[in-house]
Amino acid sequence: MGDIISITLDPTKDGIVGKVDTMVATSGKYVVIGTNAEHRFISEKQFDAYTDELGKDDRLGLLIVKDFMIYYDKSKLIEVDDCKYLIGSFLLVEISTDGTGAYSRLGEGDVECVKKTLSDYCADLIVDGERYSALCVD
Numbered sequence: 001m002g003d004i005i006s007i008t009l010d011p012t013k014d015g016i017v018g019k020v021d022t023m024v025a026t027s028g029k030y031v032v033i034g035t036n037a038e039h040r041f042i043s044e045k046q047f048d049a050y051t052d053e054l055g056k057d058d059r060l061g062l063l064i065v066k067d068f069m070i071y072y073d074k075s076k077l078i079e080v081d082d083c084k085y086l087i088g089s090f091l092l093v094e095i096s097t098d099g100t101g102a103y104s105r106l107g108e109g110d111v112e113c114v115k116k117t118l119s120d121y122c123a124d125l126i127v128d129g130e131r132y133s134a135l136c137v138d
Contacts, residue, residue: 029103031111034089035122035133039111042091050091063137065121067095067104068114072137078125085125085134 004018030047033039042050054060054073061074072090079085092114094104106114118135125134 028105028107029093029101031092031106031114032089033092033111033115033118035087035135037115037133039115041106047091047093061137063135065118067097068117069093069095070135070137072135077137078127078134080125083136083138085123085136087125087127087132087134090135 004016004020006017007014028041030042030044031039032042032050051060051071054071057075059073059075061072061077063070063072070090070092072086073088076088077084077086092106092111093102094106094110094114096102096104098104121136122133123136125132
């Protein structure tokens with residue numbers, strides 16, 4: 001199978017050189033972050049699919065931290081010492097303040113800063129002898 005895209009740093013020749021069968025855009029506005037500190041960017045379509053799925057059976061939870069909205073699965077919460085914690089992954093978007101859209105674009109550096117901010121909302125939980133980082137959603 002041949003190359004689909006060629007980038008040779010020549011703007012007159014770079015780009016698509018083969019047939020594109022499928023394509024998904026990850027705009028940088030929608031992020032999935034795990035409580036293990038891993039993350040990945042997702043498309044708006046995937047974000048909508050996740051929130052639609054979580055909206056079924058009233059499982060969609062929302063936590064707002066500063067300018068960030070965190071969507072999570074309420075059915076996955078663990079209660080410890082009167083606080084509800086999430087171990088797993090959650091959706092994150094930044095609320096736009098410039099009026100250009102609902103959400104701001106996030107880059108890798110932005111996501112790393114968000115993770116540091118969210119570390120104040122995290123705790124280590126020991127589950128069956130294993131230590132896990134968990135997000136407090138109360």
